[in-house]
Amino acid sequence: MANIKSAKKRILVAEKKAARNKAIRSEVKTEIKKVEAAVEAGDKAAVEAALKHATSVIEKAGTKGVYKKNNVARKVSRIAKAANKVQ
Template sequence: MANIKSAKKRILVNNTKMERNKAIKSGVKTAIKKVDAAVVAKDAEAAKAALLNATSVIDKAATKGVYHKNNASRKVSRLTKAVNSIQ
């Protein structure tokens, strides 16, 4: 356990950031799963709606620094390609 005051604060701040990042990543994964489920069901309208939501969630995660912008872009690209394949 840390003895120095700044080290103790670092532990608290890191835990707070970890919890925040974990929640954001979980939201991204849920949004991606919804798109994938709609694609598997071949429901174009639901897939488009889920894609719009997922894109928003992923972009927000990238803006907050949880994902690198290229990683977020790759995720959106793959989802878009999957949605376009069912039409």
């Protein structure tokens, strides 16, 4: 454990950020799974709704710095490609 006050604060801040990032990553994974489940079911309306929401969540995670730009693009592209198979 750190002895310097600023180092103690940095540890607390890092833990807080890590917890936030973990929650956002978990939400992104959940939304991707929802799109994949809708694709498996073959329900076109559900796929479109899930894709729209998942894309929004992934883009938001990118703007918050949880994912880098290309990672966001790759994730969105993969779920969009999967969703297009239903149509």
